[in-house]
Amino acid sequence: MASISDPLVTHELSLLERFQRVRRFTDLITGPLSAEDCMVQSMPDVSPTRWHMAHTTWFFETFILCHEEGSVFDQEFNYLFNSYYNAIGKQFPRPQRGLISRPSLERIKEYRSEVDRRMADFLAGPNVTQSIAQAVLIGLNHEQQHQELMLTDIKHVLSCNPTLPVYREGSFASGVTSSDHWSEFEEGMYEIGAFEGFAFDNESPRHRRFQESFRVAGSPVTCGQWIEFIEAGGYQRPNHWLAMGWTAVQEQQWDAPLYWVRQNDSWMVFTLAGLVPVRPEWPVCHVSYFEADAFARWSGSRLPTEFEWEVASREGAGNQFADQLWSAGQALHPAAEQPTRGAINQMMGSVWEWTSSSYAAYPGYSPPAGALGEYNGKFMCNQYVLKGGSVATSRDHVRPTYRNFFPPDARWQFSGLRLAH
Amino acid sequence: MASISDPLVTHELSLLERFQRVRRFTDLITGPLSAEDCMVQSMPDVSPTRWHMAHTTWFFETFILCHEEGSVFDQEFNYLFNSYYNAIGKQFPRPQRGLISRPSLERIKEYRSEVDRRMADFLAGPNVTQSIAQAVLIGLNHEQQHQELMLTDIKHVLSCNPTLPVYREGSFASGVTSSDHWSEFEEGMYEIGAFEGFAFDNESPRHRRFQESFRVAGSPVTCGQWIEFIEAGGYQRPNHWLAMGWTAVQEQQWDAPLYWVRQNDSWMVFTLAGLVPVRPEWPVCHVSYFEADAFARWSGSRLPTEFEWEVASREGAGNQFADQLWSAGQALHPAAEQPTRGAINQMMGSVWEWTSSSYAAYPGYSPPAGALGEYNGKFMCNQYVLKGGSVATSRDHVRPTYRNFFPPDARWQFSGLRLAH
């Protein structure tokens, strides 16, 4: 079980060691993929794997190696692999990333090697000031975010192939039933937001909130519970849905979580390890905010706010992170865990948990100066906060104050939910 | 100046008198319009005037007269004029409301008369319980909301006609320049939400918030300030915009507030009284949340939260409401007022003020039982709260705790902004 109070288990590593460790995990993730696989953009939200590989490298070249002598690898890359930094320059249109077959994957790998070599030299050198080190940390966390996207994007890509290819074989951990424990928290003033270690700007400033008393469920909502919702007509009647949610159900013809397939009267699910039967004790995932919210109302509960979740996380537990599952040869899919008595189980790793909080600035927040100021602030609109990390998140990437965010109809992340009262 | 502590200036009237007064104002509003005008749906958000006339009537027939004997006026109306109450039954598709030419306007007026007559009988009778009286009040406030929509919708309709017809002649009140006063408020626990008199469910429950200290501008942002923003390239550069906002600017080709027209190097604006020159001292209106937010950042300020606004409203003032302007023969357009020294001017009436708060449930909120539970709760997603009322709002309709809400790209309401720090 990951100790919540010690999220940064790697902080004794040097910056160079951390750099190399993070970069190496990208190699692991892209290992099972062919040049063809790395090309595909299956919807506008998805980027080709090769684009992620180049973009994360461009990030270090642009924001770190600018402090060092040496020419850029390829002038064109600044246009091709800039995601959304207007301060840096124009960007190649996002929905067309899948149309770019040159540079070749081989050349992108050379780009990675070359930047890795230059970064190693630079990080071993004398010019790494405190603020540059902070930018390197941002770059590493940025690459970890893209590692998660590589996994969720390639999952979507492969799901479009009628042969449903396996990304990587792996076993599924087994566990007993979920806990029916609810943890209670008293009303009072709480401090919210980042306080030590690395954090993104959107987790700051730490500030005070008055919070009324509340209860949080000891385990996330399971597939078994979701099947009850389906069988009770959850997707057939508008009763419990937000108006926009019900429109989404009808327009996108949702009748189960993304990747669920009905076969011979039972539910199968497409995972990164292929098509497998849905197991009732697993946390449900690949549901939208709309579905999470409707389920919560149907069950007579509600979603927690992001503040409640953060307060509750002091009792949180969880051990299904991408790097750990990978090392253990397990499938990158949220499975059951042995519940810890009295704890709030599977709160970290497993599935990102939708909260009812619209993604907004904390009081006193202002984006950092410079291009990196575009990292988070400009997306604070029409998105909802998710907390806790998932099976596609690295263990040292996430923390209780971490704020992930997606639009309310997004389903291709490992997104689930936990109930509150 | 409207006293904020006495928003319900009409509460000494009987329910029947209030009913008749509200219904009569609809007649005033529709008075200048031909049968042809009342047909048009100029975009999906807009409803034909005749639809508003019938729908508000259907509301009383469905939710009040069901408690009384007597047959419904026309069985078809329950399908044609139900807006979004799934609990009542299926609805005619909203974007097609402009295709329905029967019943005739004449018949819709008969419908209104007949329901008025039956309502008068009913309200004079013995069966008006407390809960029915509450539903009548909802019906009246509902009709007032639709009165505002009738005005903003017909404005949009007429703006599509290249001849730019006048809806109703009227003078524009003059005033001096805006105040540069800022009101300060101290940190502390504040009570937020409805506490007496009529209120919608979304204003409840009244609850405690911890609020850090803040300052609010003594006047709304003016057209003169907005012209500075335009001339500074506000619509040309992405710097201050939310990512979604900048996309909207480009896709919808915004370069000024809605209804502004450039003629011979000066700005004109289409109003309900026709095309007139923009006056720099007027509050700016018909701007989206995206524009309001970008302006605030550009000016080095920010939008207030809805909670800050509500706290600040105890010093608020304002006197431009629809019913008052109508009686006074003035144009239904936000003009300047004589600022009150030390007050937060034009906070009520004039323009709805965008806040930075996403529209969400208050802690402990749950929608009422029955069909009226669909009134507010199911829209709590991807919308932002506006406060204060506008020149299209009736004076006794609005109050400091009132929460209006629209999507962040909506511009056809009388929406402006006030800065905070």
Added chain:
Amino acid sequence: MASISDPLVTHELSLLERFQRVRRFTDLITGPLSAEDCMVQSMPDVSPTRWHMAHTTWFFETFILCHEEGSVFDQEFNYLFNSYYNAIGKQFPRPQRGLISRPSLERIKEYRSEVDRRMADFLAGPNVTQSIAQAVLIGLNHEQQHQELMLTDIKHVLSCNPTLPVYREGSFASGVTSSDHWSEFEEGMYEIGAFEGFAFDNESPRHRRFQESFRVAGSPVTCGQWIEFIEAGGYQRPNHWLAMGWTAVQEQQWDAPLYWVRQNDSWMVFTLAGLVPVRPEWPVCHVSYFEADAFARWSGSRLPTEFEWEVASREGAGNQFADQLWSAGQALHPAAEQPTRGAINQMMGSVWEWTSSSYAAYPGYSPPAGALGEYNGKFMCNQYVLKGGSVATSRDHVRPTYRNFFPPDARWQFSGLRLAH
């Protein structure tokens, strides 16, 4: 039975008498409609009735009264009521015609009266040269085309109203079963195109075609035959469809002709006289070219070319025209006729018959000079020729050389088919 060799039964009338007769028929057609009905544009192809009323009037004002002194009725109308004449000036966007509520219907009627008065003066005067008289004839035929559109457009408008209003009551002529006669024509050189009397430019020049021998069916395809096609799975299997046609079937979910409604296991059809049971002996109508073509293949036949149809028309008959049905108090809907032995029945009036001919210029065709050159030529692309007229066509408007044309997915005209071999 209309004599095909004498299509212009009115040619003994003076130009002024013809003008007044045609204009009066527009009054008859618009008689049953309210100001509200006249506003609606139910799809981009449909224009509001009031637009037709103004546009046909604008045509005379622009192309005839320009030869006379006197000011235009309203300067704005040249923009609002120009359909597609680039040579005249810019046009108000077609899909937004339904958004224009001013001028009022009353004012449009004044416009008609004023232009009628000026036209009467002008036609009685000395300045009507041969070429102006020709332009007047074009204007009259133009108005007759719009009379047909007024009927088909208002039918579509009313069909969008769930109460399915009746446009005008009327009886349905009865007849016996359709003829099983086939007329044969020998191979040889034939002359095709206009030769005497009024004709549109697209019917010229008259020219020679070599035609192989062919046979044409003695009656149009009936509703009874169409029901067989439906029951044989005609709309369920791609076998007999053009690729584009099959795409249309799936995207637009066609499973019967437009306006057919399944009720209690039998087919009903919405007509201008309301919803009535489909009668098997009636000619089928409101089918697209795609459907006509698929039916013909399914039945082992084919559609005739426009040249075959024109050659065959010398044996053609038919008596269901709009003006005749109107006078007789009959419904404007294709009904059965008493077949004439050995004739090609219901070839004129009843339904426009799709031919397999793409709408193209005749050899040597060039559009007339001036704005009227835009009348026909610029539409010669991706449309198919229909022949014969319909129940919405005036008797003196149509002739065997007449070429009507619509895109292959159009269904809102009275379009049917006749088989050939």
Added chain:
Amino acid sequence: MASISDPLVTHELSLLERFQRVRRFTDLITGPLSAEDCMVQSMPDVSPTRWHMAHTTWFFETFILCHEEGSVFDQEFNYLFNSYYNAIGKQFPRPQRGLISRPSLERIKEYRSEVDRRMADFLAGPNVTQSIAQAVLIGLNHEQQHQELMLTDIKHVLSCNPTLPVYREGSFASGVTSSDHWSEFEEGMYEIGAFEGFAFDNESPRHRRFQESFRVAGSPVTCGQWIEFIEAGGYQRPNHWLAMGWTAVQEQQWDAPLYWVRQNDSWMVFTLAGLVPVRPEWPVCHVSYFEADAFARWSGSRLPTEFEWEVASREGAGNQFADQLWSAGQALHPAAEQPTRGAINQMMGSVWEWTSSSYAAYPGYSPPAGALGEYNGKFMCNQYVLKGGSVATSRDHVRPTYRNFFPPDARWQFSGLRLAH
């Protein structure tokens, strides 16, 4: 100069030799492309190269090797690589072909090898009946059609990459100015359609046409002439355009042929050999039917009909075919030729020439029985006929009776035009 009377220069080869020669040319075409290049679908009309490679192979496996023992290579391929044969089964949706990264390119090449091996065995064996040989010929011509598409599709793919990669270096043949010769043809009865050697079903049956006298230009329209059209405002004014064409100009913002780029006041063009200056003497290509038609009207001429073109082709010449240019190391781009005095130059090869003929069945045509009946007939709607072949066509693939066809807004083929009177 290719002799028009001898189009099938390879007919002395055995069927096996022809099979191997055609299949080998696909290897040449795909040679310069990486696995990544072969993945891209840059618009719905374009298919990934790898899809073409597999589909052409599937064609032989499905229509020829079904006559032989042995199992199919992979059951999934029948779904993945069927283009549009409903009689064979369901097809993977065309616009999603670019999403399929498995099978790998390597595996598709194995598929080709395996089918080649089995085809060689089969063609060397005793079971090749006359009708099977005919199906093999269809398969070879089918692969040649896809070879042309591979070239035009990859050109479009590479043009989407801002680095504008070179597909294959090559020189550009030089020539003098175009001929100003016009060939005249007398009125009379002509035979049209296939009469000996291989031909597609849509070239039959051979039949008689009466043709009035006409003249055809001795050379195709050149880039120099097109620049005059541009500079005369051809793309700025609607005068000469079909209504649908003018809509396309505005919606798709055409201001020059596809692949033309304005750089420093001169025109460049993207070719398969990279970006090069436009040469005025080259035939213009990558223009739509709409542009070809507008140019012809602007120049006071017209496009020929397909029948005129076919009649005229007896005086036609041309020598720029894909296989010849490839062998000669020349760029696959239409360049100038030395005009032959009195001939109709560059009529074969160089550019496909738009005719004014809508693609339709010849009198008496009926599609063949079986799945191959879907090859041509079902596309006879809203397309226009092109004649003559292009630099992407193999020399032995095309002939004067050949009918190519594309929708009127298609531009990504090597499509140009020749004038007629």
